[in-house]
Amino acid sequence: MSVSIHLERRLNPPLAMRIAVPAAAVVAGLVAGGVILALGGHDPIDAYNSMWEGSLGSSDGIQASLIKACPLVLTGLAVATALRIGLWNIGGEGQLIIGATAATGVGLYATSLPGPLVLPAMILAGCLAGATWATIAAIPRALIGLNEIIVTLFLNYIAILLMDHLIFGPWADPKAFGFAYSRALPDAAMLPVIPGSYVHVGIVIAVVVAVTCWWLMERTPWGFSVRVAGGNARTAEYLGLHISRRMVIVLALSGAIAGLAGAIELTGVTNRLQDGISVNYGYSGVLIAFLARGRLLGVVVAAFLFATLVVGSYALQTTGVAQPIATIIEALIIVFLLAGDAALAFRVHMTRAPHALEPATAGVRS
Amino acid sequence: MLTSRATAGAAPEPGATSEPAATVLEVRGITKSFGDRVANDHVDLTLKAGEIRALLGENGAGKTTLISVLCGQYRPDAGTVAVRGRPLPPGSPRAALAAGIGVVHQDFRLVPRFTVTENVVLGTDSWGGRKVEQKVAEHAAAAGFQLDPGAPAWSLSVGELQQLAILKLLYRGLDILILDEPTAVLSPPQAAELFNSMRKLADGGRSIIFITHRLREVIAVADEVTILRHGKVVADREVAGLDALQMSVLMIGSDAAARHTASRAGNPGEVVLKLESATVEGRGVRALDRVGLEVRRGEIVGVAGISGNGQNALAELAAGIVRPMAGSRTCIASAVAYIPEARMERGLVGAMSVSENLSLRQYRRPTMSHPLWIWSHRMTSLARRLIEAFSIPVKNPDSRVADLSGGGLQRVLLARELDEQPDLIIAAQPTRGLDVASSAMVRSQLVGHRDRGAGVVVISEDLDEILELSDRVLVLFKGAVVGEYSRGSFDRAEIGLRMGGEGTD
Numbered sequence: 044m045s046v047s048i049h050l051e052r053r054l055n056p057p058l059a060m061r062i063a064v065p066a067a068a069v070v071a072g073l074v075a076g077g078v079i080l081a082l083g084g085h086d087p088i089d090a091y092n093s094m095w096e097g098s099l100g101s102s103d104g105i106q107a108s109l110i111k112a113c114p115l116v117l118t119g120l121a122v123a124t125a126l127r128i129g130l131w132n133i134g135g136e137g138q139l140i141i142g143a144t145a146a147t148g149v150g151l152y153a154t155s156l157p158g159p160l161v162l163p164a165m166i167l168a169g170c171l172a173g174a175t176w177a178t179i180a181a182i183p184r185a186l187i188g189l190n191e192i193i194v195t196l197f198l199n200y201i202a203i204l205l206m207d208h209l210i211f212g213p214w215a216d217p218k219a220f221g222f223a224y225s226r227a228l229p230d231a232a233m234l235p236v237i238p239g240s241y242v243h244v245g246i247v248i249a250v251v252v253a254v255t256c257w258w259l260m261e262r263t264p265w266g267f268s269v270r271v272a273g274g275n276a277r278t279a280e281y282l283g284l285h286i287s288r289r290m291v292i293v294l295a296l297s298g299a300i301a302g303l304a305g306a307i308e309l310t311g312v313t314n315r316l317q318d319g320i321s322v323n324y325g326y327s328g329v330l331i332a333f334l335a336r337g338r339l340l341g342v343v344v345a346a347f348l349f350a351t352l353v354v355g356s357y358a359l360q361t362t363g364v365a366q367p368i369a370t371i372i373e374a375l376i377i378v379f380l381l382a383g384d385a386a387l388a389f390r391v392h393m394t395r396a397p398h399a400l401e402p403a404t405a406g407v408r409s
Numbered sequence: 410m411l412t413s414r415a416t417a418g419a420a421p422e423p424g425a426t427s428e429p430a431a432t433v434l435e436v437r438g439i440t441k442s443f444g445d446r447v448a449n450d451h452v453d454l455t456l457k458a459g460e461i462r463a464l465l466g467e468n469g470a471g472k473t474t475l476i477s478v479l480c481g482q483y484r485p486d487a488g489t490v491a492v493r494g495r496p497l498p499p500g501s502p503r504a505a506l507a508a509g510i511g512v513v514h515q516d517f518r519l520v521p522r523f524t525v526t527e528n529v530v531l532g533t534d535s536w537g538g539r540k541v542e543q544k545v546a547e548h549a550a551a552a553g554f555q556l557d558p559g560a561p562a563w564s565l566s567v568g569e570l571q572q573l574a575i576l577k578l579l580y581r582g583l584d585i586l587i588l589d590e591p592t593a594v595l596s597p598p599q600a601a602e603l604f605n606s607m608r609k610l611a612d613g614g615r616s617i618i619f620i621t622h623r624l625r626e627v628i629a630v631a632d633e634v635t636i637l638r639h640g641k642v643v644a645d646r647e648v649a650g651l652d653a654l655q656m657s658v659l660m661i662g663s664d665a666a667a668r669h670t671a672s673r674a675g676n677p678g679e680v681v682l683k684l685e686s687a688t689v690e691g692r693g694v695r696a697l698d699r700v701g702l703e704v705r706r707g708e709i710v711g712v713a714g715i716s717g718n719g720q721n722a723l724a725e726l727a728a729g730i731v732r733p734m735a736g737s738r739t740c741i742a743s744a745v746a747y748i749p750e751a752r753m754e755r756g757l758v759g760a761m762s763v764s765e766n767l768s769l770r771q772y773r774r775p776t777m778s779h780p781l782w783i784w785s786h787r788m789t790s791l792a793r794r795l796i797e798a799f800s801i802p803v804k805n806p807d808s809r810v811a812d813l814s815g816g817g818l819q820r821v822l823l824a825r826e827l828d829e830q831p832d833l834i835i836a837a838q839p840t841r842g843l844d845v846a847s848s849a850m851v852r853s854q855l856v857g858h859r860d861r862g863a864g865v866v867v868i869s870e871d872l873d874e875i876l877e878l879s880d881r882v883l884v885l886f887k888g889a890v891v892g893e894y895s896r897g898s899f900d901r902a903e904i905g906l907r908m909g910g911e912g913t914d
Binding site for chain 2 (some may be wrong): 051265267271274277282
């Protein structure tokens with residue numbers, strides 16, 4: 044008696060499955076995480092209760108999630124935007140950091156600027172710095188085909204080291220006693236909060252950027268041409284589209300969005316340049332774009348859910364669960380989600396063969 | 410040229426079985442659906458030892474699905490496959506192979522950097538060596554293949570690659586060979602050689618299922634024919650006594666689409682495209698060598714030749730995508746349509762919808778967009794109009810173009826490229842791999858646009874097609890024009906010779 048398992052491609056999974064599979068993935072991730080929690084001596088139900096309370100189950104939790112979602116929406120958008128022309132921007136992390144660094148420079152040194160202009164100038168500087176950082180990778184990619192994944196990735200390390208140089212050196216806060224952060228920014232450099240909450244307006248900006256990107260890529264002729272170039276370069280070439288030029292523009296745009304994330308995180312949350320201004324936001328952006336299947340508006344939803352997970356895992360830590368365990372649970376849910384997404388593309392057949400077939404005659408070699 | 414069919418009728422003593430003409434493969438009631446679409450509907454098929462059975466059908470008739478079921482890639486919804494009376498477990502490629510079923514795919518699936526021997530033994534336990542090489546050589550000789558066991562696969566011609574793919578199956582002792590459209594990539598002499606080998610293998614007791622679109626080939630080589638239409642078997646009979654017309658009627662269901670009558674002559678006007686002594690090089694190879702070509706309004710210029718002799722460079726040069734490195738290209742056409750040979754790679758964007766693909770040439774027009782806004786309903790209405798006019802087999806204009814069949818893709822391309830009423834049309838292998846209905850549509854569109862006053866270049870390996878459509882014929886061999894003929898003075902035999910590089914001196 045032998046059982047054979049057979050996979051077959053599924054063209055269009057029905058809507059019900061597209062909802063049920065991710066839901067089941069989250070449940071599976073929670074169950075697996077529960078086992079780990081129990082092994083660690085915690086009551087899984089209690090733990091998940093506090094996770095829920097800290098993320099979606101309370102007003103404070105929702106506000107914390109929104110704050111967390113802001114940089115994630117933007118880094119997710121940076122990746123999804125570059126994907127429109129078929130490029131992988133793995134450098135969101137570096138572009139975010141360089142954006143925050145440039146914004147800090149403006150905030151610390153452009154003291155002659157009138158108050159209301161400080162914030163716009165910082166944000167603009169952040170965008171330009173992020174765009175420049177991405178363009179460094181875009182130009183060799185467009186001209187000689189140098190792999191943008193490698194270049195954007197390595198530029199991350201350069202950006203981090205540059206920031207470290209500044210916050211330990213010229214920009215270091217003399218009162219920080221060697222901790223890695225810069226002098227605090229002036230009050231004029233703080234993003235306002237949404238009235239009635241403690242959520243800064245960054246999330247609104249992020250959603251506006253998402254809608255704008257979606258409009259640009261999906262509703263304008265230029266965006267259409269970018270998708271043609273990303274979908275099939277040889278067809279684009281036949282149609283006479285300049286692929287290289289579009290690659291540079293799109294990657295610069297992608298970098299600008301990540302740089303914006305840096306400037307917003309700086310002015311909305313940290314108020315100074317510091318190590319850990321990015322908690323892997325750039326890399327999480329890749330994951331978020333993937334979970335959103337590269338869809339620009341889908342990124343907003345995926346980033347928010349991702350943020351609730353992150354915030355929930357913080358809440359878990361306040362109940363005494365060790366940080367590694369909280370992170371493992373977070374990771375488990377994401378792994379199950381990704382696995383579910385991959386499994387959706389296949390139909391599984393399991394069959395029991397009544398008897399194993401002997402090899403046929405005619406000198407068959409096994 | 411082709412092996413006489415007399416041997417087939419005489420049913421020679423097959424080598425592998427004791428009983429003459431024993432049934433080796435019996436397919437009963439195979440049904441397989443994908444969603445709502447029934448690809449195979451209670452298909453029956455019987456294959457005897459030493460028999461060559463043609464499997465005939467249009468694109469989408471269910472041939473590929475049936476083959477995938479036979480070799481265990483698909484699990485049928487119902488029905489059984491039995492080899493020599495023993496049922497095959499469904500959905501097991503390994504069991505199919507163990508029972509002796511082997512497939513030669515259209516793309517061969519070989520490793521270019523490996524030698525002939527290495528490709529043959531790939532996937533078996535052995536790994537080269539002199540003994541194995543000798544054994545490979547013996548198998549090759551027995552099948553009549555002239556293959557050097559030590560030659561790397563990349564150095565082989567298409568015909569030799571195909572022999573290698575078949576040799577792989579023979580070496581494994583497989584004796585039910587399925588050839589999936591083997592002649593699609595071959596020149597007529599290469600195809601004739603393949604038919605010789607097939608007959609030899611069948612006479613040696615092996616059984617062959619031969620998939621094709623070309624009726625003439627069925628008559629030339631097959632003993633029996635199974636014709637599929639919309640997933641159902643509509644004919645299962647001896648080839649002897651059938652003629653091409655009867656088969657085509659069975660295949661497409663009515664005699665309306667029976668071979669188009671030879672088109673009328675064109676009415677040539679001013680020159681729209683002129684190539685003078687044009688030379689194109691690619692990757693250090695001279696792809697086109699001092700080619701001269703004139704295309705006038707209202708005429709179809711056919712370019713005959715076996716693929717790989719500069720057709721691709723000529724098509725891209727004529728369409729204005731590549732520039733000549735020497736010589737000149739003069740084109741006075743205001744709109745040039747290009748139907749590329751590589752439809753998906755050069756003409757379409759697989760991840761985009763049918764409607765978006767249909768708009769690729771028009772999306773920037775003021776009628777369709779503003780710099781900040783595409784009127785998507787206009788895109789959709791253009792798509793609906795073209796889907797209707799060109800009978801593109803799709804219900805929803807927003808479905809992905811990559812999900813269409815070969816004929817559907819070509820209809821999308823034609824619709825998009827011809828909608829602008831171009832003055833010059835470059836069509837490369839425009840009917841390759843298409844079913845009869847789609848091919849007929851392509852040809853009538855090309856003739857229709859010629860009659861409207863467009864200059865048309867048809868580059869094709871199908872000599873019948875060239876002779877039927879063209880007002881003038883050029884023969885391309887090794888990047889050079891080696892012959893030119895006008896309508897009325899076409900000499901099929903001579904053109905065929907020149908395609909093969911003969912008769913040029």
